[in-house]
Amino acid sequence: MAIALRMEFSGQDHPVGRQLEQVSKGLVKRCTRLISAGRRMGTIPAGPPARVVALAFVGATEGAVIELAGQAPHDELLAARAAAGVLGIDHNRLSIE
Numbered sequence: 001m002a003i004a005l006r007m008e009f010s011g012q013d014h015p016v017g018r019q020l021e022q023v024s025k026g027l028v029k030r031c032t033r034l035i036s037a038g039r040r041m042g043t044i045p046a047g048p049p050a051r052v053v054a055l056a057f058v059g060a061t062e063g064a065v066i067e068l069a070g071q072a073p074h075d076e077l078l079a080a081r082a083a084a085g086v087l088g089i090d091h092n093r094l095s096i097e
Contacts (some may be wrong), residue, residue, distance in 0.1 A: 028054045035087070045088040057086045 008017075031054035038044030047053060064082040068075035084091040 024058075028058060031057055038087075043089075047088055053086060057083060060086045 028051065032051045035044055035050040035053050035057070039046060039050070060082040061079060064079040065075070068078055071078075081091040
């Protein structure tokens with residue numbers, strides 16, 4: 001839903017579009033901080049800049065969730081694998097399997 005709304009309101013000066021942009025930026029900012037913290041702790045390996053990884057993480061997770069809607073029980077596993085891949089984490093270590 002968020003992606004559809006962002007696409008609908010992108011490039012427009014509209015209150016809904018502005019709010020969606022603010023929320024999206026906040027999510028990427030939070031993910032960036034968490035990725036940086038994970039790298040400091042050694043649980044997320046070094047790689048591209050944390051903000052770039054955060055953008056890819058959000059995109060991969062959103063894309064997987066959208067495309068796998070209604071595909072239980074595989075939806076959770078595959079979305080988690082997509083997220084783990086972006087982060088550089090071995091998906092075989094995920095507890096959801």
